[in-house]
Amino acid sequence: MLLAAQTTRVEIKARLFRGFSDPSRLKILESLRDGAQTVGAIVECTALSQSNVSNHLSCLRDCGLVMAEQRGKFVEYRLSDPRVEELLILAEILLADVAHGVYECTRYSTEERAVE
Amino acid sequence: MLLAAQTTRVEIKARLFRGFSDPSRLKILESLRDGAQTVGAIVECTALSQSNVSNHLSCLRDCGLVMAEQRGKFVEYRLSDPRVEELLILAEILLADVAHGVYECTRYSTEERAVE
DNA sequence: TTATCATATCATCAAACGATGATATGATAA
DNA sequence: TTATCATATCATCGTTTGATGATATGATAA
Numbered sequence: 001m002l003l004a005a006q007t008t009r010v011e012i013k014a015r016l017f018r019g020f021s022d023p024s025r026l027k028i029l030e031s032l033r034d035g036a037q038t039v040g041a042i043v044e045c046t047a048l049s050q051s052n053v054s055n056h057l058s059c060l061r062d063c064g065l066v067m068a069e070q071r072g073k074f075v076e077y078r079l080s081d082p083r084v085e086e087l088l089i090l091a092e093i094l095l096a097d098v099a100h101g102v103y104e105c106t107r108y109s110t111e112e113r114a115v116e
Numbered sequence: 117m118l119l120a121a122q123t124t125r126v127e128i129k130a131r132l133f134r135g136f137s138d139p140s141r142l143k144i145l146e147s148l149r150d151g152a153q154t155v156g157a158i159v160e161c162t163a164l165s166q167s168n169v170s171n172h173l174s175c176l177r178d179c180g181l182v183m184a185e186q187r188g189k190f191v192e193y194r195l196s197d198p199r200v201e202e203l204l205i206l207a208e209i210l211l212a213d214v215a216h217g218v219y220e221c222t223r224y225s226t227e228e229r230a231v232e
Numbered sequence: 233t234t235a236t237c238a239t240a241t242c243a244t245c246a247a248a249c250g251a252t253g254a255t256a257t258g259a260t261a262a
Numbered sequence: 263t264t265a266t267c268a269t270a271t272c273a274t275c276g277t278t279t280g281a282t283g284a285t286a287t288g289a290t291a292a
Contacts, residue, residue, distance in 0.1 A: 010139050010142050010143055010146065011139050012211065013136075013142055013204075013207055013208070013211060014136070014137055014138055014139045014141075014142050015137075015221065016207055016210065016211055016214070017133050017134075017136040017137035017142075017207065018133075018137040019221075020129075020130070020133040020137075021130055021131075021133035021134040021136070021137040022130055022279085022280075023126050023127050023130045024280080024281090025130075026126050026129055026130050026133075027126055030126065038238085039238070039239060039240095040238070040239085048281090049281075049282070049283090050238085050239075050240095051239090051240080051241085051242095051281080051282070051283075051284090052280080052281055052282075053239095054239060054240055054241080055240085055241085055242095055280080055281085056280085057239095057240090058240075058241085059221055062221035063214065063221040064213070064214030064216075064221075065214065070288095070289085072289075072290075073237065073238055073239090073288085073289045073290055073291095074238065074239085074289095075238075075239065075240095080214070081210065081213065081214070083206060083209060083210045084210065086206060087203065087206055087207065087210065088129075090199060090202060090203055090206060091129055091132055091133065091203065092129070093199060094132065094197065094199045094200065094203065095128065095129060095132055097180070097197065098132070098179065098180030098181065098196070098197070100180075105131065105135075105175055105178035105179040105180075134249095138249085138250075140250080140251090154268085155268070155269060155270095156268070156269085164251090165251075165252070165253090166268085166269075166270095167251080167252070167253075167254090167269090167270080167271085167272095168250080168251055168252075169269095170269060170270055170271080171250080171251085171270085171271085171272095172250090173269095173270090174270075174271085186258095186259085188259075188260075189258085189259045189260055189261095189267065189268055189269090190259095190268065190269085191268075191269065191270095
């Protein structure tokens with residue numbers, strides 16, 4: 001019965017994964033894998049709108065997944081911890097085996113039903 | 117410009133993480149870390165409703181994160197791959213450092229504002 | 233100073249998500 | 263067979279989420 005005490009821990013863990021669970025945020029994280037990037041550069045290479053990127057960066061920064069540093073009139077973002085990239089890599093490895101299932105999974109995942 | 121081709125890949129990756137990004141699903145996955153469990157056992161140890169657990173299990177199974185096996189009138193579920201647990205472990209390790217930030221992060225993450 | 237560039241903030245709105253309750257299915261026991 | 267137990271399915275509904283557009287802030291250049 002590790003319920004009550006663990007609730008908060010599970011919720012925090014879920015929030016951590018939620019940082020990775022949105023395509024836009026993932027694009028941003030991926031774009032930082034090769035090193036620090038300006039917000040403008042992220043906007044360009046993700047093809048997302050500026051305010052959208054900025055909103056997501058704010059979230060990722062608050063969560064501690066990325067770090068910001070002012071560089072003149074630019075702000076550079078980088079992954080805050082190598083384990084962030086490790087998680088991305090591990091997910092890729094797992095996906096190599098389960099990608100098809102993930103793609104077809106719809107409930108609690110996406111609105112479109114898989115093609116029959 | 118790795119955009120168009122990568123879109124699907126990023127979306128699938130996001131869906132994989134979404135499997136881990138809900139407290140109820142995480143509770144279910146955690147409850148399977150020590151081995152296979154009956155649906156009833158999962159219901160009991162997560163304190164979630166039966167239909168809720170069943171819905172989530174269906175999602176997790178379709179995604180390939182867990183496997184089901186009929187055992188008499190019961191159905192046993194287990195993690196389908198050791199890397200599922202590896203992801204959980206890696207997340208825990210990362211959380212040891214960023215948990216506080218994750219807890220306070222609200223935009224794109226939870227409705228409640230962190231306490232001032 | 234003012235103008236301009238780079239980024240952040242915020243309210244709004246539509247869409248996706250997850251919990252619930254009712255019901256269906258499927259397996260075993262009687 | 264019928265009854266019962268275990269699980270699955272499904273529609274509904276309230277909540278959460280993310281994109282957008284408008285605007286604010288903050289930094290540098292003129």
